Amino acid sequence: AAEAAKVRHFKWDVEYVFWSPDCQENVVMGINGQFPGPKIRATVGDTVVVELTNKLHTEGVVIHWHGIRQLGTPWADGTASISQCAINPGETFYYRFKLDKAGTYFYHGHYGMQRSAGLHGSLIVDVGEGEKEPFHYDGELNLLLSDWWHESVHHQEVGLSSNPMRWIGEPQSLLMNGRGQYNCSIAGGAHYSSNSTKCSLGGGEQCAPKILHVLPNKIYRLRIASTTALASLNLAIGNHKMVVVEADGNYVQPFAVDDLDIYSGESYSVLVTTNQNPRNNYWVSVGVRGREPKTPQGLTLLNYKPNSASKLPTSPPPVTPLWNNYTHSKSFTTSILALMGSPKPPTTFHRRITLLNTQNKINGGYTKWAINNVSLSLPSTPYLGSIKYGLKNAFSTVNPPEGFPNDYDVMKPPVNPNTTTGNGVYTLTLNSTVDVILQNANALSENVSEIHPWHLHGHDFWVLGYGDGKFDPKRDEKKFNLKNPPLRNTAVIFPYGWTALRFVADNPGVWAFHCHIEPHLHMGMGVVFAQGVQHVNNIPKQALACGLTGN
Numbered sequence: 225a226a227e228a229a230k231v232r233h234f235k236w237d238v239e240y241v242f243w244s245p246d247c248q249e250n251v252v253m254g255i256n257g258q259f260p261g262p263k264i265r266a267t268v269g270d271t272v273v274v275e276l277t278n279k280l281h282t283e284g285v286v287i288h289w290h291g292i293r294q295l296g297t298p299w300a301d302g303t304a305s306i307s308q309c310a311i312n313p314g315e316t317f318y319y320r321f322k323l324d325k326a327g328t329y330f331y332h333g334h335y336g337m338q339r340s341a342g343l344h345g346s347l348i349v350d351v352g353e354g355e356k357e358p359f360h361y362d363g364e365l366n367l368l369l370s371d372w373w374h375e376s377v378h379h380q381e382v383g384l385s386s387n388p389m390r391w392i393g394e395p396q397s398l399l400m401n402g403r404g405q406y407n408c409s410i411a412g413g414a415h416y417s418s419n420s421t422k423c424s425l426g427g428g429e430q431c432a433p434k435i436l437h438v439l440p441n442k443i444y445r446l447r448i449a450s451t452t453a454l455a456s457l458n459l460a461i462g463n464h465k466m467v468v469v470e471a472d473g474n475y476v477q478p479f480a481v482d483d484l485d486i487y488s489g490e491s492y493s494v495l496v497t498t499n500q501n502p503r504n505n506y507w508v509s510v511g512v513r514g515r516e517p518k519t520p521q522g523l524t525l526l527n528y529k530p531n532s533a534s535k536l537p538t539s540p541p542p543v544t545p546l547w548n549n550y551t552h553s554k555s556f557t558t559s560i561l562a563l564m565g566s567p568k569p570p571t572t573f574h575r576r577i578t579l580l581n582t583q584n585k586i587n588g589g590y591t592k593w594a595i596n597n598v599s600l601s602l603p604s605t606p607y608l609g610s611i612k613y614g615l616k617n618a619f620s621t622v623n624p625p626e627g628f629p630n631d632y633d634v635m636k637p638p639v640n641p642n643t644t645t646g647n648g649v650y651t652l653t654l655n656s657t658v659d660v661i662l663q664n665a666n667a668l669s670e671n672v673s674e675i676h677p678w679h680l681h682g683h684d685f686w687v688l689g690y691g692d693g694k695f696d697p698k699r700d701e702k703k704f705n706l707k708n709p710p711l712r713n714t715a716v717i718f719p720y721g722w723t724a725l726r727f728v729a730d731n732p733g734v735w736a737f738h739c740h741i742e743p744h745l746h747m748g749m750g751v752v753f754a755q756g757v758q759h760v761n762n763i764p765k766q767a768l769a770c771g772l773t774g775n
């Protein structure tokens with residue numbers, strides 16, 4: 225702790241580049257000519273300054289620092305229409321914020337579907353000098369997971385807002401550190417009972433896998449984050465156990481698994497001991513869960529040095545658990561508990577907001593997602609500025625609903641599928657304790673209920689519990705875990721289930737809370753929380769230079 229906190233300065237240009245993430249060339253949103261964007265590595269307490277220049281020709285841009293709470297700098301949260309105006313082509317915006325907590329994070333675009341276009345990268349925060357992590361490791365590995373489509377996000381966005389909607393479908397490939405193989409497999413061949421051909425990659429290609437090099441008989445900390453647009457993933461390493469020690473920048477009670485589910489917006493650290501036969505290399509695989517998979521597994525190798533990295537493992541890649549084996553998913557998710565000594569939740573709450581997640585129709589056929597029957601459509605003036613300066617007519621002053629009708633049957637498609645759009649905010653009392661019950665339901669089609677990972681900006685929340693069917697306060701509240709619930713910034717709702725969260729609204733600003741599936745947010749699946757905005761000072765002019773605050 226003796227070392228003074230540093231200011232870490234980065235100069236980034238965002239621009240489209242030709243890139244072949246999965247061996248097929250596309251146009252990808254890159255940073256400084258790179259995809260994924262550069263990795264940021266810094267120490268807790270450091271101030272990060274990113275001087276971001278928009279080199280796109282015709283689009284605005286913003287970047288969200290996922291998992292960083294932005295204490296005192298809500299204008300740097302990087303959410304278009306919420307915390308700031310999009311940065312125009314040719315303009316430079318200075319993100320300046322403090323890293324409040326060590327952990328595994330990432331950053332990504334938060335305007336339209338720019339995250340899906342490739343605007344993302346890793347953000348790793350180390351503990352302070354002289355501080356200790358509650359576990360030991362000899363080396364570190366990093367995996368940023370994403371999914372990839374060959375159709376541009378512009379094409380996807382038009383499809384989503386057409387009548388009838390054209391759904392984006394399943395990804396063409398899964399990427400690990402921005403690398404995947406579309407038309408071939410690095411395992412390949414009959415030996416691996418896969419009908420795809422073996423890739424002929426020299427290693428220098430943009431789509432060549434990033435090999436994880438390790439030494440035998442060491443402990444590695446593998447940092448994993450998922451910035452997928454859609455896919456829920458399962459990751460496994462052939463023959464190796466993984467001990468989960470961190471989730472979303474918070475330490476958890478260590479537990480060992482053979483495979484791990486990771487939903488979009490989540491991050492984990494796992495410890496891997498390289499105690500297997502040192503003469504072999506081992507597969508690292510990721511596969512799709514929660515949706516009928518149409519995408520081949522993503523693969524890379526755990527290379528035990530000094531073996532050649534081109535030596536293929538003796539056994540085939542780990543098989544991803546069945547996509548709809550939710551028992552398996554729930555067993556993993558509910559095993560995540562806070563490490564002893566972690567901050568505990570308040571034992572009572574001031575306000576409970578129940579959020580019903582539904583798929584709906586609007587204006588005679590367009591498809592939307594709605595929360596308590598309101599589908600979020602963001603205003604042209606960012607909330608932070610319009611609330612701070614008390615501007616009228618910037619957004620709807622109608623308070624969004626605190627819950628949904630008692631007789632709503634979450635097991636059936638909506639009786640009346642019609643919804644409306646809205647942009648009202650939930651105004652939270654500063655420093656109050658807020659419970660959110662996320663309630664899943666049946667989608668538009670019979671017997672369909674999807675997974676939705678919900679991400680909260682500006683805070684971590686405690687996950688107090690998960691359950692099936694409709695949340696019943698009398699019955700279910702008693703089962704809340706107030707002893708060691710995990711602190712997280714993203715939590716999933718399972719099909720037809722509910723998830724209970726608690727957080728303290730102690731961070732003045734305006735914060736998005738939304739499904740982290742990119743097309744779902746695009747279709748309105750989110751809400752906005754505002755708290756203590758009068759205490760927010762020093763909003764840079766540039767963050768306000770649009771809409772009503774621009775005048």
Ligand SMILES: O=C1O[C@H]([C@@H](O)CO)C(O)=C1O
Pocket residue numbers: 391667674744
């Ligand atoms: O939002 C979605 O739309 C499709 C489907 O419901 C209609 O095509 C799907 O799988 C989603 O997640």
